[in-house]
Amino acid sequence: MSGRGAFAKNFWLVMIVLSILLVGAMLLGLCMGSSERTVWAALKAVFNPGEGDATLRTIVLQIRLPRVLLAVAVGAALSVGGLVFQALLKNPLAEPYILGISGGSAIGAIVGILMGFSRFPGVCTTAFSGSIATLGLILFMNAGRSILKKESLLLSGVMINAFCSAVIMFLVSLTQDSRLHNIIFWLMGDLSQGNIQQALILMGLLLPCLFIVFFLSNTMNVLLLGEEIAHTAGINIKQVSLTLLIVTSFMVSTTVSYCGLLGFVGLVMPHSLRLILGPDHRILVPACILGGSAFMVLCDVLARTLPEQGEMPAGVITAMIGAPLFIYLLRRSN
C-alpha cells in the first residue's frame, strides 16, 4: 500500500533524481559556450585558480554562472506558476503566459524601463502592477460565469494577450533610441543580460514565494476535489486562492522584469511531471522547482549553442517546445 512510508520514499526518490538532473544541467550550463572546453577544464578553472585557465575562469564565473542561476530561478518560478494556475482554475491548460499574465507584466516592465527605473525595485513594481491588472481583468471577465469553462478562459487569455502585444508594440514604436534593441531582445525571453547580483536578488525574491506555495500544496490537492469538499474540509477558499494568485503573479512579473517573456515553461514542466508523478501537489511543487530549473537551464544551453554565430533568446526554444505540446494537449482534451 502506498501509505506514509511509501509517500516519503517516493518523495525523496523524486527529489534525489531531479536534484541530480538539475546539478547535471547546471554543470553543462557552466561548461558549454562559445569557447569550447571540457567539463574538467571549466571545473579546474573555477576550483583551482592557481593551475586553471584564468580567462576561462572569468567566462565561467562572470558570464555563465549568472546566466545559469537566472535560468534556475526563472525555470522554478514559471513552472510553479503554471502548476498553481492549473490547480486553481482546475484546467490543465492554464498558464500565466497563455492567460496573458506575462503580457501584462511585460507592459508594466516596459513602462518601467522607459521611465528609466532601475530593475529592482522600480521595474519589478511596475511589472507586478501590470500582472495584477491583467489578473483582475481575467477574474472580472469570468466573474459570474464558471471560470472552469476551458474555452471561455482560454479565449479571454487569447484576447488579453493580443491586446497586450498591441500595447507592447505601441510602446516599442514610441522608443527611438538604443534601448529599442535591448527591449526587443528582452521581450523574447533573454537570460544573457544578467549579472550575479541580479541573479541573487531574483532568487531572494522568489524563494519566499516558493515556500508559500509549498506550504499550501496539500490545500491545492483538496481544492481540486471541488469547492464543496474543500469548504467542508475547513479551507477558506477565497483566502487561499487569492494568496496563491497574488504570490504567483508576483513570481511571474518578477521573472518577466528580469528575463522578459519566456512562454510555455509553465505548461511543459507541470504537465510532464504530472504525467509521470501523478497529481499530488506535495510532490509536484518541489518537483516543478527542480525540474523546471533544469529544463530552463537546458533550454538556455541550447539557445547559446545552436546558432553558429551569436545566440538566440531562450524564449524561442521554450516556445518551440511548448507551443506544439499545447496544441497536442488541447486536441486530446477535446
Place this chain on the structure above:
Amino acid sequence: MTQAALQVKGVSYFYGDRPILKQLDFGVEDGEFFIIIGPNGSGKTTLLKTLCGIETARSGNIDLFDRPLVGYSKTAIAKKLSFVPQIVPVDFPFTVLQTVLMGRYPHLGVLGVEKDHDLEIAMQALTFSGVEQLADRRLNELSGGERQRVFIARALCQEPKLLLLDEPTASLDLSHQLRIMDLMEQLKQQQGMTIVMVSHDINLAAMYADRILLIKEGALVSLGTPWEVLTYDTLESAYDCTLLVDKSPLGPFPRITLVPRKCLGPNTRGGVAP
C-alpha cells in the same frame, strides 16, 4: 430527549432578490437518518449547503450540536461534519487512496503529511465502503457507483459525527443505489452516525429514513415519519402528479407508485393509512 445534531431556526436564503429558502424551522436528532425530498428547484441542495456552512443564510440561526454554526471555525466544522457532493470534478486523476486520505485534511499539520494513524483510518473507511480493492486505481477509471463510494469513504475518513449527502444515488443503477443506502443504514446502526441526505427517490426515502422533510419552493411542506409525510394528499400537491400510496410488501413503510395518464381510473388514486 436526545441531543440535536442540527437545529434550524427561521432560516431564509436569497439568491439576489429571489427567495430560495423561506423561514425553515426543523431539527435533526443525533443518530437520525434524515432525508430531505422535494420537487426540482425546491431548494434542497441550497438547504444542504446552508446546513454545512458552504452558503450563509440571510436570516435565522443554525445550531450544530447545540452551538451556533457561525461560532465554529472552519476546521472545527470540518471535524464535526463532512459532505458528499453530487458531482466531484475528476480532471486531476488522484488515486482512490490519495482521495480518501484527503479526508484527513482538517486533522493534519501545515504540510499535510499523513501519519500511520491517518492511513489506518483511511483503510478502514475504504473497507467500510467496499472499495479497498480499488485503492491504487485512479478516479477517472472508476464507474459512477464506485466513485460515489470513494467520496463517501473520503467523507468518513474525516471522522465526522454528521454526514451530509447530496443525491448520492442519482444516476446510479439499482444495485449501486441499494448498496449506498444500505451503507448509510449500517453507518447509522454501527457508528451512531447522523445522516442528512437529499434524495429524489421517494421510495428509497420511505424505506430508510427515520424522518422525512418535504420542501417545495423553499418552504416546509411536511416533516415527520415516512407515514406522516408520504400521504397521497401531501405528495400530490407537492409534486403535482397522480400517485398511489400503499403499504410496502416488505415491511412497515409506504410504497409510492407513479400513475401514468393511460392508467388513470376511479381506483388508481388515493392512499392507505398505516
